[in-house]
Amino acid sequence: MELIDDPGRQPERTALAWERTALAVAVTALATVRLAAHSAPSPVIIVASVTLAAAGGILALGHYGYRRVTHGPGRHQLLARLATPVAPVAAVALVGIANAIALLAAGIDPA
Amino acid sequence: VHTIARPRTGDRQAPRSRRPRRVYGIGDEPDPRFVLANERTLLAWLRTALAFVVMGIGAVALHDVARPAGGILVAAGAAASSLAVILAPAAYLRWGRVERALRLGRPLPAPRLAVVLVGVLAVLAIAALTAPIGHVR
Numbered sequence: 502m503e504l505i506d507d508p509g510r511q512p513e514r515t516a517l518a519w520e521r522t523a524l525a526v527a528v529t530a531l532a533t534v535r536l537a538a539h540s541a542p543s544p545v546i547i548v549a550s551v552t553l554a555a556a557g558g559i560l561a562l563g564h565y566g567y568r569r570v571t572h573g574p575g576r577h578q579l580l581a582r583l584a585t586p587v588a589p590v591a592a593v594a595l596v597g598i599a600n601a602i603a604l605l606a607a608g609i610d611p612a
Numbered sequence: 613v614h615t616i617a618r619p620r621t622g623d624r625q626a627p628r629s630r631r632p633r634r635v636y637g638i639g640d641e642p643d644p645r646f647v648l649a650n651e652r653t654l655l656a657w658l659r660t661a662l663a664f665v666v667m668g669i670g671a672v673a674l675h676d677v678a679r680p681a682g683g684i685l686v687a688a689g690a691a692a693s694s695l696a697v698i699l700a701p702a703a704y705l706r707w708g709r710v711e712r713a714l715r716l717g718r719p720l721p722a723p724r725l726a727v728v729l730v731g732v733l734a735v736l737a738i739a740a741l742t743a744p745i746g747h748v749r
Binding site: 504505506507509511512514515518519521522525526528529532533535536538539570582585586587589590591593594596597598600601604605607608609611 | 615616617629631632643644645648649651652654655656658659661662663664665666668669670671672673675682685686689690693694696697700701703704707
């Protein structure tokens, strides 16, 4: 391996970008809870839980992706391999679909 | 001084296990700083998509305030949330195109996605400004 200067601390910035994304997903979960004021609460709780789980997943994968860049794959091979751009893309698409359904349900048939 | 590991020359090909092969199967390993920057850009697009989801929920929450415009608000909210479902894969495709360009040492692709987003935001802003006229009590 050849070491190159990194005054921009790229791995840290990338890890923080993963954390910000996880935080944005968590905020989305809070907004989802707000829909309970307009519709039956149980589907809203399910969608909010799925969204919160997605936030936790992105947080964990960002951490292992960072470890992979700074320390190599290590013991958590599977998690490090999952920490690719596909994972947060799939999570955000899922969150988008789930919330679109929840808000349509809340808007069309308000409780 | 902070340093970052870079594969040696002659050792610049990605391991075969790395997916997607469409991206990692070609060219040489670029400067890891550029790879990380591309990853952060993808994540920024994902946060933009999430902002659209929250915008959609916000539109439905306004339902009671602007009751006669409720139908429009719900439709706009559903459209905004659905946009996130399109934006996320589009951002992923862009990430792949940029990564391929980096690996092949080619110029980066033009930011079509940003141009589309500017258009969509302009339409949404006009709709948001005009929709409540004559509706809000």
